[in-house]
Amino acid sequence: MHPFPTLDASSTPPSSLPPLLLEHLSLHGACLVTNLLPPATLRRCNAAAELLPLQAPEASLSPSKRLSPGYVESSSRRYHLPLGDCRLPAVLSALSELEAALAPLLPPFFAGAPHGRTQLQLLRSEPSPSSRAQRFHQDNTRRGLTFLVPLVDVPLRRGPTELLLGSHELTCASRGSAAALRELPGSLPRVARASDRRAPPLRAGDVLVYDCRVLHRGLANRDKVARPVLVLRFDEEGWGPPGHGVLSTLVFAGLGRALAALRWQ
Ligand SMILES: O=C(O)CCC(=O)C(=O)O
Numbered sequence: 001m002h003p004f005p006t007l008d009a010s011s012t013p014p015s016s017l018p019p020l021l022l023e024h025l026s027l028h029g030a031c032l033v034t035n036l037l038p039p040a041t042l043r044r045c046n047a048a049a050e051l052l053p054l055q056a057p058e059a060s061l062s063p064s065k066r067l068s069p070g071y072v073e074s075s076s077r078r079y080h081l082p083l084g085d086c087r088l089p090a091v092l093s094a095l096s097e098l099e100a101a102l103a104p105l106l107p108p109f110f111a112g113a114p115h116g117r118t119q120l121q122l123l124r125s126e127p128s129p130s131s132r133a134q135r136f137h138q139d140n141t142r143r144g145l146t147f148l149v150p151l152v153d154v155p156l157r158r159g160p161t162e163l164l165l166g167s168h169e170l171t172c173a174s175r176g177s178a179a180a181l182r183e184l185p186g187s188l189p190r191v192a193r194a195s196d197r198r199a200p201p202l203r204a205g206d207v208l209v210y211d212c213r214v215l216h217r218g219l220a221n222r223d224k225v226a227r228p229v230l231v232l233r234f235d236e237e238g239w240g241p242p243g244h245g246v247l248s249t250l251v252f253a254g255l256g257r258a259l260a261a262l263r264w265q
Pocket of ligand 1: 123139148159160161162216217218219
């Protein structure tokens with residue numbers, strides 16, 4: 001089995017990192033950049049996450065600590081808190097430090113096309129026997145960039161992100177359900193032959209970067225502690241997510257399951 005595409009930011013010259021990342025993204029659709037975040041930035045992001053309203057659905061917790069408004073539960077025990085409107089100074093300054101660390105990685109990918117951040121969220125998956133993996137999905141039908149920033153180590157039992165490497169080639173310039181579905185007959189045979197199913201364990205300080213067309217899903221958290229991650233997404237102007245409608249979402253979820261069944265880690 002090939003190693004998961006990885007770049008170590010601590011041993012790669014800063015000027016080489018963006019072009020090397022671009023190579024991995026073009027070839028595989030994803031890359032793990034280890035040791036990217038300075039420890040102080042990681043500490044500030046963790047401190048900021050502590051300030052955010054706690055979701056804690058357990059009935060035994062005081063009412064102030066139960067599911068806070070603003071959180072969305074996307075699958076069992078997986079909670080998303082959008083941060084785009086957050087005005088807490090400590091959160092804003094931690095996030096701007098984080099964006100500064102990611103900023104050099106964007107220009108080579110978008111190659112001059114105007115782009116912007118389309119999503120910023122804290123995602124907590126709670127440890128629980130009822131925690132479930134997400135459905136496989138693309139974040140957008142159109143090429144864009146997703147950064148997943150773990151605030152704690154994420155070994156397999158804590159539910160890292162599972163990706164089908166190579167599946168970014170399923171869709172190209174399409175937008176919308178119908179266009180994405182029309183592209184499949186041309187792209188699917190090649191992707192089915194070449195795709196590779198992987199769920200790399202993550203360390204706090206690493207950043208998982210993927211082309212948002214890669215089929216992926218967060219796995220279940222079967223550990224004893226929560227898995228908080230920050231998710232930042234960037235898209236070309238005028239091509240915001242998700243690109244998919246109900247029908248294509250279901251088709252791509254099924255496709256993800258089928259492709260995953262063909263590949264074992
Ligand atoms: O939780 C993860 O690892 C992936 C999250 C994700 O893909 C999403 O929320 O769209």
